[in-house]
Amino acid sequence: MKILNRLILFLSCTLILTGCAAMFVPETKDPYKKLAWAKELVNNQDRPLPAERLIREAITIFETENNPVGIADAYTEYAEFFKYPGSPKWEPLYRRDGFLDKTATYDNRYEKTMEYYGKAKEIYLKNxxxxxxxxxxxxxxxxxxxxxxxxxxxxxxxxxxxxxxxxxxxxxxxxxxxxxxxxxxxxxxxxxxxxxxxx
The missing domain is CATH 1.20.58 (Methane Monooxygenase Hydroxylase; Chain G, domain 1)
Structure with missing residues (x-):
């Protein structure tokens, strides 16, 4: 019974933390507003989890709109996201769960920064x-x-x-x-x- 209670408590805490990660993030369909909110969440609120989601949503919208410069702008924001060290509390979580970009790890995040800057630069050059x-x-x-x-x-x-x-x-x-x-x-x-x- 104790094991079951602990499991329920763990699942409840997980759901609460997941919900809190997205709390107070305005809903918008404007991809540039999503990028602006992502920047705010990373730079001023130490909330990288919803920030990464917003960046990826912006990329999807720009791709649907066939907006290459928008995609590059989102890649630039993604590069900034991976560059951000965050507070120490995020390291264990990212080491355990990783990022939404499954090619990224906590240890290679600076490489991902350079990768996304490079992808953005290539698009800007073409345009x-x-x-x-x-x-x-x-x-x-x-x-x-x-x-x-x-x-x-x-x-x-x-x-x-x-x-x-x-x-x-x-x-x-x-x-x-x-x-x-x-x-x-x-x-x-x-x-x-x-x-x-x-x-």
Whole structure:
């Protein structure tokens, strides 16, 4: 009888935790709102479980709409998701249950970050999205620096700057967002290269 009671208690707790993971996540059919919520859940609420579900739902919608840039945007968010370390409480769960992407594990999550950045970059290249390429190349460079692959990081930073100049040449009236503390994007990338010991 004790074993049965423990089993019931375990199943009840599991159902409660699963339900809580999705609580207070607004329902929307807009894939970009799903990505925005996923970012909020990961960056500010330490709730990666519903975040991954939202990202995958967004990918499915973009695929149905035949929206390649949307798919790339979702891949970029997925890369960010795998990059996020989360609080220590998530490690045992992910080691036990894994991710919704069954090719991902807790130990290879940084490889998945690079994989999804790479998939996004390929789509952006095909669609000449220099704005998105500026960002994703910067993110790739930052991640490569984190992984102590500075030579590759330097090339990614150069790619980011090149795409930035292409975008501003095509859109001379657009106002670029320059990271705070820097006078220009060139200045910012110069700093990133200096940190990565680029030649």
């Amino acid at each position: 000449n999205r220099h704005d998105r390429l500026t960002d994703v190349s910067l993110n790739i460079g930052t991640m490569l620096h984190f992984l102590k692959k500075d030579e590759l990081a330097c090339q990614a930073f150069s790619d980011s700057l090149e795409n930035y100049h292409s975008y501003t040449a095509e859109n001379p009236n657009s106002k670029a967002e320059i990271p705070q503390g820097f006078s220009s994007y060139d200045d910012f990338i110069g700093n990133r290269k200096k940190v990565s010991n680029c030649k």
